[in-house]
Amino acid sequence: MDTFERLTALSAALETGLVERRRHVRLALLAALAGEHTLLVGPPGTAKSELARRLHTAFRDAAYFERLLTRFSVPEELFGPLSIRALEEDRYERHTAGFLPDAAIAFIDEVFKANSAILNALLTLLNEREFDNGAGRQPCPLISAIGATNAVPEDEVAEAFFDRFLLRLPVEQVSREGFDALLRTPDTLTRAGAANALALTRDDLAALAAQAAAVELPDTAAALLAELRSHCADEQLPVSDRRWVKIVRLLRVAAAAAGRKSISAWDLLLLPFCTAPDAARQEAVAGWLAARLGVRDAVSPARLTRVVEAFEAQRDLETKANDLDYDESGRLKFSSTELAASLANDIAGSIGDAKGGAAALRMTYSRQRRYGATHIEARVRQIDDALTRIATYAAEIAERESELAAYRARNLWLDEALLDRVAANLRGTAATIAGLAARMQAARESFLALPRLDADDGRMPEPVAHENLAAA
Template sequence: MPHNASAPHSTWAPALAELERGLLQRDVAARALLLAALAGEHVLLLGPPGTAKSELARRLQRLLPGAHYFERLLTRFTVPEELFGPLSLRALEDDRYERLTEGYLPSAEVAFLDEVFKANSAILNTLLGLLHERQFDNGSQRLPVPLVCLVGASNEQPQDESLLAFHDRFLLRVPVQPVDDAHFAALLQTSVASAAAPPADALIDRPRLDALREQAAHITLGDTVLGLLLQARQHATRTGQSVSDRRWRQLVELLKLQAASRNATEVSEWDLWLLPFVLAAEPAHGPGWTDFFMHHVAQTAPLPLDGLERAVTAFEQQLDIERRAPADAQDDSAGKVALAKSIAGPAAGESEMVRITSERAQRRYSPVHLAARVAQTDELLARLQALHVELVTMAHSVLGAARAHDWLPPSWLAQIESVHLGRCTGVASLLAQLQTTREGFAGLPVDETKVDRPAPVTWQDA
């Protein structure tokens, strides 16, 4: 069942491939950014400098034909003129307070603001309306802006409560970290090609975008997804996370658009991989939401296999005890072994005489004893075989759905595959281990005259 995933199979695959080209471990950020742009939402990338945050924003702009791009690094000394344009001197002569916005944020379709939470309140207040309402107050006029997606970047979460409203304007909040050790060698050997025109099939023109959004309006949720969203709300309550009604509605609209982009008619439970990036108000909450998805949708919750492992070990230990048990006291086989070794001499090694005599020195068991041991072992084998069939069936079902989903990040798919394939392999190994033990019990020396029945093998079950 191993599988290597890459870009979605949908018509949006070329656009995603262009965003990811040459970038390592950016599958989540690239997918979140593209979906946000398709939905007309904004993205916050949280992580240290040098992690391709601005590069992703620039690539997004190149995917939108004719789109203008704006980029600024914000500090507490940044003034409104740097973002919204200088005052018009001609307008001032006519007693009008207007800005020349051409080439600045109000005229951009894609914008990147680095250290976005370091701006002063005058700038943040203006940004609030611009992000949410897509309106810019220019003097006495309130003008629409063409903004498709604003990408904010920051090294840390906002600490000041006054910034929380601005932070909430970013529907998707995605942690971005440096590549890990496993990908470090690839990082050093991978070149990021210079800016070039994207292929035609990667471009996102306005009619295509409008058609997708119109299609999304007709997508339904379905009972399964509604149930999972109810459980998600309960999870938020249990963990003390506040999620506004507006954010729940925005999440649903984003899920519908993702489903529409896959040409589906209903939101899939697999579309919920976005939960951590919409509902986690801070990075510390992200792993809990990831686990929620992994356990409820990808079926990766830990299984109580420890008891079965202890049982297999208990049977192995019992077989070892019974193999090592000496013959009964009235049997002189032990003396015969010593005599055989003496006759063979030290240079003769393990002669056939010694081997045969040693086997006869083992304790012999009644047919009833062997049958009882084999029967109990068969009971455990049946449990393991049933579990193995169940796990293989689950793995085929889960991995089939996961691999077919157009947007599930490959890094997430790899984790899901690892869990399911690991479970199947682990139980198969226990089966083989126990089968060998069963054969060992069946092969113990037999004394047809005995009728003893052994006490069952016991273990501490989970």
């Protein structure tokens, strides 16, 4: 059983009996594999503590610590009592065995209700895996911590502590559709036995970390991360530099767990839970990503539409253009038929306008402009070039759809609904490109149908001005 198969089976065992908690179980496991922490934000009674206890069973020989904090909690509850013997020797040290500094998996409920002394101590423990015990620092075996809260307060200490949790997962009550399954959930679950049979060791974590370190960050993914960073800044979503570094490590672990050597564009769908603090803003980031993943700027429907519209506007201009034909002396040239028709129209118009009075005879002449073969061939060549590039973009979107299908076959971390959203965007983009290609073909036919001069005048038209389709 390879790593992907083992993690798939382990995730399935962990989420057994939990209704609508697949995302939370799997992302909390991913965070633990990456050595990161998860914050669950939601009302009481939504299986937050149960999720943490299940995560503990995913790791072999991993000490577990759990504590509910209140406004009156003291450091001893988390870090252990003071050592009397050490005090007698003028040392301020704690007995940490069985407490948070000794734990591999920890669950801290109502974590933001702790006082500043506890939160400040937790900052170092969560980030550096060290605990200040007396005059020295004690290494901590912590793999991952899960925090739970009903709401995140807004103050300086809480903001720094909030940043220690790479994944922020909103937890809601079970939906109406899942309520029946909730009622039928058995009281006793055999989750521990199933998970323990697949539990990961420290060696497994070290091997996965080594694989993740070798995973490549492609330029396209790095560029999209940079674009998202700017987007977050514009939307006033603060994301620290430290968090971006941790995000890339998480993406590498996600790729390594699936047996890939490179971060996929689709892995970036994990970013809403890493960058945005709440459900509403995570949904906004998810929408931003879904609209961009797999679609380069040059292939965007908006850009291609502007290109097609430029050719259509030029077609309309040349189709409706009037022309006046002059002889070598500068006088208008008319055939007898054209002259008779023009005079008849002018006389009829003058009579109608006179309204019983004398009217001056006006002479007007209009004829659809005619074009030389050189002009028409130049227009058609430019359109053919654009059609070739549009066909290339259509093939590119088809390739992205194929890649997404392959990714889904080995998808371990992402919700199918989110992948459906991206797939729908790709299908919509493909349909739009096909429609734009049809419009461009129609414009091509219109240029071919322009009235022609009897003899080519050799005039080369200025190219139709449009956005460069060859741009990245």
